[in-house]
Amino acid sequence: MTSNQTQGRAPRFDRVALLAEGAFEVENAKTAVGIVRYGRCRTVAVIDSTHAGATAGDIIGVGGDVPIVSSLEEALAFGPESLVIGIAPRGGALPEAWRRVVLDALDAGLDVLSGLHMFLSQDPEISARAAANGGMLMDVRRPPAGLPVAQGLAPGLDANTVLTVGTDCCSGKMSVSLELTNGALRRGLKADFVPTGQTGIFIWGKGISVDATVADFIAGAAEMMVVEAAQSADWVFVEGQGSLYHPGYSGVTMGLIHGSAPKQLVLCHLPTRPQVRGYDVTIPPLSEAVRYHEAVCQPLFPTRVACIALNTYSLPEDEARAVIAQTEDETGLPADDCVRFGPDRLLDALGASRAG
Amino acid sequence: MTSNQTQGRAPRFDRVALLAEGAFEVENAKTAVGIVRYGRCRTVAVIDSTHAGATAGDIIGVGGDVPIVSSLEEALAFGPESLVIGIAPRGGALPEAWRRVVLDALDAGLDVLSGLHMFLSQDPEISARAAANGGMLMDVRRPPAGLPVAQGLAPGLDANTVLTVGTDCCSGKMSVSLELTNGALRRGLKADFVPTGQTGIFIWGKGISVDATVADFIAGAAEMMVVEAAQSADWVFVEGQGSLYHPGYSGVTMGLIHGSAPKQLVLCHLPTRPQVRGYDVTIPPLSEAVRYHEAVCQPLFPTRVACIALNTYSLPEDEARAVIAQTEDETGLPADDCVRFGPDRLLDALGASRAG
Numbered sequence: 196m197t198s199n200q201t202q203g204r205a206p207r208f209d210r211v212a213l214l215a216e217g218a219f220e221v222e223n224a225k226t227a228v229g230i231v232r233y234g235r236c237r238t239v240a241v242i243d244s245t246h247a248g249a250t251a252g253d254i255i256g257v258g259g260d261v262p263i264v265s266s267l268e269e270a271l272a273f274g275p276e277s278l279v280i281g282i283a284p285r286g287g288a289l290p291e292a293w294r295r296v297v298l299d300a301l302d303a304g305l306d307v308l309s310g311l312h313m314f315l316s317q318d319p320e321i322s323a324r325a326a327a328n329g330g331m332l333m334d335v336r337r338p339p340a341g342l343p344v345a346q347g348l349a350p351g352l353d354a355n356t357v358l359t360v361g362t363d364c365c366s367g368k369m370s371v372s373l374e375l376t377n378g379a380l381r382r383g384l385k386a387d388f389v390p391t392g393q394t395g396i397f398i399w400g401k402g403i404s405v406d407a408t409v410a411d412f413i414a415g416a417a418e419m420m421v422v423e424a425a426q427s428a429d430w431v432f433v434e435g436q437g438s439l440y441h442p443g444y445s446g447v448t449m450g451l452i453h454g455s456a457p458k459q460l461v462l463c464h465l466p467t468r469p470q471v472r473g474y475d476v477t478i479p480p481l482s483e484a485v486r487y488h489e490a491v492c493q494p495l496f497p498t499r500v501a502c503i504a505l506n507t508y509s510l511p512e513d514e515a516r517a518v519i520a521q522t523e524d525e526t527g528l529p530a531d532d533c534v535r536f537g538p539d540r541l542l543d544a545l546g547a548s549r550a551g
Numbered sequence: 552m553t554s555n556q557t558q559g560r561a562p563r564f565d566r567v568a569l570l571a572e573g574a575f576e577v578e579n580a581k582t583a584v585g586i587v588r589y590g591r592c593r594t595v596a597v598i599d600s601t602h603a604g605a606t607a608g609d610i611i612g613v614g615g616d617v618p619i620v621s622s623l624e625e626a627l628a629f630g631p632e633s634l635v636i637g638i639a640p641r642g643g644a645l646p647e648a649w650r651r652v653v654l655d656a657l658d659a660g661l662d663v664l665s666g667l668h669m670f671l672s673q674d675p676e677i678s679a680r681a682a683a684n685g686g687m688l689m690d691v692r693r694p695p696a697g698l699p700v701a702q703g704l705a706p707g708l709d710a711n712t713v714l715t716v717g718t719d720c721c722s723g724k725m726s727v728s729l730e731l732t733n734g735a736l737r738r739g740l741k742a743d744f745v746p747t748g749q750t751g752i753f754i755w756g757k758g759i760s761v762d763a764t765v766a767d768f769i770a771g772a773a774e775m776m777v778v779e780a781a782q783s784a785d786w787v788f789v790e791g792q793g794s795l796y797h798p799g800y801s802g803v804t805m806g807l808i809h810g811s812a813p814k815q816l817v818l819c820h821l822p823t824r825p826q827v828r829g830y831d832v833t834i835p836p837l838s839e840a841v842r843y844h845e846a847v848c849q850p851l852f853p854t855r856v857a858c859i860a861l862n863t864y865s866l867p868e869d870e871a872r873a874v875i876a877q878t879e880d881e882t883g884l885p886a887d888d889c890v891r892f893g894p895d896r897l898l899d900a901l902g903a904s905r906a907g
Contacts, residue, residue, distance in 0.1 A: 344799040347830040410769045411762045413802040439805075440850050443700040446769040446806020453801045474703045476851055490846060494796050495832055 206306040206331045208400035211236045212267070212275035214296060218282045219243040219254055219263065226281035226310065229394045231258035233373045236400060239273035240264050242296075267296050267303075277306040279397055289313055298324050306331040308400075310393045335396040338408040338416065345414035349456035350496040354425035357545060358457035359435035359504070360488055362478045363471050364444060366463040367506035368435035369395050370534050375461070375545070376432045378538035383550035387428035389420045391451060395434045406436055406447045413450030421455045430547055433457060439491060440484075442474050452492060459501040459545055460488055466505055466518045482526045502544035503530035562662040562687045563632035564756035567592045568623070570652060574638040575599040575610055575619065582637035582666065585750045587614035589729045592756060595629035596620050598652075623652050623659075633662040635753055645669055654680050662687040664756075666749045691752040694764040694772065701770035705812035706852040710781035713901060714813035715791035715860070716844055718834045719827045720800060722819040723862035724791035725751050726890050731817070731901070732788040734894035739906035743784035745776045747807060751790045762792055762803045769806030777811045786903055789813060795847060796840075798830050808848060815857040815901055816844055822861055822874045838882045858900035859886035 211234070215227045219241055231238050231251050238261050241251055247265035251258025264270050267278070278300040280293070289297075289311065297315065300307055301324045309315045314334040316322055325332045349356065357375065359368035372388060373395075379386035388395070390402030403416045417433070424431045433455045437444030462484060470477055479487070485500040492498045503522050507515035515532060522530040529544035531537075567590070571583045575597055587594050587607050596618050597607055603621035607614025620626050623634070634656040636649070645653075645667065653671065656663055657680045663671060670690040671677045681688045705712065713731065715724035728744060729751075735742035744751070746758030759772045773789070780787045789811045793800030818840060826833055835843070841856040848854045859878050863871035871888060878886040885900035887893075 347798040347832065350831075406765075406767045408766050409762075410764050410766050410803045410806065411800065413766045414799050442703040442809050442812075442851060443770050444767065445809045445851075446802045446804075447766045448802075449795075449805035450766065450802020453798050456798075475706075476703065479850055487846070487850065490843070494835055494843065495798060495801075 207276035212270040240270040342412035414454030417454030568631035698768035770810030773810030
C-alpha cells in the first residue's frame, strides 16, 4: 500500500485492541461499531473503563463476547498485535493519559493505528518510541505523500468496479460496500473493498481518507487504490463519500466518482430523510437521482445505477419491506436494505454470480 | 480577507516588482503575463537578467514600457511596495540566490507575495526577517487556516454571481472572468473578481487557491470568498478551475460550482481542442456541454449558461469570427472571444447593463 505510515511495512492487523475510553456506545461510536461488526481484524478487547466487565454484545449489540476492559494492560492479556484509536478527544490535542497508552502499547510491541486529528507520526516522542520498538504508526487521516493527479486509468480496468453513492452523507455507503464485499467473498468471488474514509481504513487495514487529501489529488488517490485492488480482485467495491447533492462535500464525491470510474453504482438512500441534512436542498425522487448520477458520469465513462440500497434501520420491518417495494416500483431497479436483509438481492442486481 | 498571510494586514499591492528570472517569456510565464496584463497592481519593474534593458512590451507583447532589469537593487529604483515571485524554480527548493532576493526585499521594506511550493512563511529565517521589518509574506498556494465546510449560503445572495466553467483546463477561464470584471467596472457597475488560483491571486491581491485546500473545504473556501465579495459588489465574477470533464480535477470544479452557486455560467472553450488534454475524453458538442453544466447544478440551485467564451488565440481573425458564428448557431447562445474582441457581447448576454 502507498501509505500513510511511518515505515514500509503494513500494520499488523489480525488482532486489535480498540481504545474507546468513555465512548463505546452505539450512538457515538460509528467507528468502534464498524470495526467490531465489519473489521477484517479480530477485535480481541475493547478498552473503555466505563463499561469494563461487560461484553461488546452487551453494549452495542454486535461483537458477541468481545471483552471490555479498563486498561491497556488488561487488553494485552488477549494478545493484540495493534492498538486502534478510533475516537477523538475533545479539543483535538492528545490527552496525557492517551499519550501514556500509546507509548505503553509501543513498548509492548504493538503497532498503533490512529484516527486522531493530530498525527502520531509527527509527534517526536511517539515516533521515536515507535522506531525504538520497531512499531508501525498509521495515521489514517493523513494522506500519503506524493499522491498523483488522476491519469484516467480506471475506466480501462477489467475488474467489476462498484461505487456506492448516496443521496446524502451518512446514508450507509460504507456499510453497503462492506456487505457487498463480504457477500461476494462468501460467493467465492475474488472481491476487495477500497476504503476511502477513516472508519473504512480501520476496518480493512489500508486505504486513504480521500476527503483529507489536497483537492487536486482526490481522484488520483481513488484511482491509485482502485488500480491496486484490481490487480488481484475481479470485484472491487469502493466506499463512497459525501453526496453529489451535498453543498459542502460534492467535490469529494465528484473526484471519487471520476477517479474510480465505477462500471456500476449502488445508490444509497435513507427513506426517512427528505432533505440533505443541515441544508436547504430537497433530495429528488430516486428515479431522478438515478438519472442524475448516470448523467454526471456519461461524458467520461459509461456506468449505470444497478440497484438501490435503502437504510431502513429506524423503521419497523413491515414498513421497511413496504418502502423497499415502493422504491422498486418507482425506479424499476432492485432495492433492498442489505445490512438488515443481506446483500444477495443487490449482488444479483450487480451480476455478481456465485463463482463456478 | 481571511488569509494565507503571516499577519493581519493585506499585502501592499499598488506597485509591484515581478521576479521572473530567466522565465519572462510568453510560453512559460502565464503568471507573469497575467500580472502585467490584468494586475490590479501596477508592475513597476520585471527582474530577469536575461532580458535586462528590454521592456515588457518587447518580450511578451503586453505591458508597454515596463522596464526589465537585472536585479532587485535596480528594481527598487522604481519604487515597488511588494515583490511578487510568480515562477517556480526547478526542483522545488528555494535557490540560494532567490533566498537572498527575498531577504533583501524584506530589508528594503517590501512585502513579498510568493507562488513557490515551499512556503516563505514557514521558513524560519525569512519569517523572522519579515517580522523584523514589519513586512508581509503571502504564500498564495497556502490555504488559510480554519476554512469552513460550505454552509449553502451562496444561493441566497442578492449579487449576480457569474462563474466561468470550461470544457477543459487552460481554456481561458481566468482571463475571461477578468475581462468581464474589468468590462463591468468600465460600465460603472459594482463588480469584483474572486480569484481561486495562484495567478488570479497575484493579479487581484487576494483569494484562495481552491485546488490546494483540503478536499472537504473546496466549496467552503469558494463560498467564503463569494459571500465576502457580495458584500460590496453587485456583480461577482468567480474564476473557474479545472473542468467537469477533467478526470483529475473535476472534484475541484464541482466543489467550486456548488460552493459559489453561480446564478449564471460562462462556458469557456478552445475550439481547436477536441479532447481533454492528456486524457482519452472527447469534449462533447457545446450544446451538450451547456445542458450538462446546467443539469449538474439543478438539484442545488437554478442557473443557466448565459454565453460561450471562445479562446481563438491560435486562429486567424476570419476563422475566429467564423467559429464564433458557428458556435452561436449550434448553441443558440451569444458567443465571443472576449480577450480578443472585448467583453461587451458577453456582458450583454449576462444582463450586465451599463449603470444608470
